[in-house]
Amino acid sequence: xxxxxxxxxxxxxxxxxxxxxxxxxxxxxxxxxxxxxxxxxxxxxxxxxxxxxxxxxxxxxxxxxxxxxxxxxxxxxxxxxxxxxxxxxxxxxxxxxxxxxxxxxxxxxxxxxxxxxxxxxxxxxxxxxxxxxxxxxxxxxxxxxxxxxxxxxxxxxxxxxxxxxxxxxxxxxxxxxxxxxxxxxxxxxxxxxxxxxxxxxxxxxxxxxxxxxxxxxxx
Numbered sequence: 303x304x305x306x307x308x309x310x311x312x313x314x315x316x317x318x319x320x321x322x323x324x325x326x327x328x329x330x331x332x333x334x335x336x337x338x339x340x341x342x343x344x345x346x347x348x349x350x351x352x353x354x355x356x357x358x359x360x361x362x363x364x365x366x367x368x369x370x371x372x373x374x375x376x377x378x379x380x381x382x383x384x385x386x387x388x389x390x391x392x393x394x395x396x397x398x399x400x401x402x403x404x405x406x407x408x409x410x411x412x413x414x415x416x417x418x419x420x421x422x423x424x425x426x427x428x429x430x431x432x433x434x435x436x437x438x439x440x441x442x443x444x445x446x447x448x449x450x451x452x453x454x455x456x457x458x459x460x461x462x463x464x465x466x467x468x469x470x471x472x473x474x475x476x477x478x479x480x481x482x483x484x485x486x487x488x489x490x491x492x493x494x495x496x497x498x499x500x501x502x503x504x505x506x507x508x509x510x511x512x513x514x515x516x517x518x519x520x521x
């Protein structure tokens with residue numbers, strides 16, 4: 303059974319986490335000596351735009367960014383614009399798809415499945431939306447995104463990953479068109495359960511569910 307190393311960085315600036323990802327990514331491509339690494343972290347408030355994302359989906363100026371205490375990065379991942387902030391579980395699986403014998407399409411499906419099974423522990427029903435990567439939940443009469451997914455793969459090794467809104471301050475999503483959508487909002491585990499959620503328990507549940515879904519060990 304393939305193993306992934308668990309690397310929990312706690313709260314870390316986005317740029318520093320991106321540098322750490324690239325280092326692990328390049329080493330894995332060069333050495334091919336394990337299944338890879340699952341990095342967990344939380345970022346201070348930051349907006350990130352995917353390589354092919356549209357800058358007009360950022361709805362505020364640089365001056366307003368400073369006022370709300372957020373930063374901005376254009377990245378090399380897939381997907382459009384999203385927000386990372388305190389109370390959000392960010393996961394960066396840097397894994398060798400060849401060793402795990404899965405395609406990139408299957409990888410994204412299994413990542414979504416791991417999130418869906420994780421939030422089910424809190425009685426939250428997550429689902430997929432055809433043509434829109436990530437995990438969605440019903441909020442009233444509409445669907446809102448609870449988890450964004452954006453990845454990059456090169457030489458069969460992945461980078462970037464998912465952002466699960468646990469206790470995230472959802473007001474920050476008002477300043478963007480999340481993932482490029484103008485008609486769909488964001489939600490969080492806290493909003494859907496009506497109470498703050500234990501982040502450490504979410505991490506533990508996600509590791510267990512990812513192990514089961516992917517058929518791997520994470521240590």
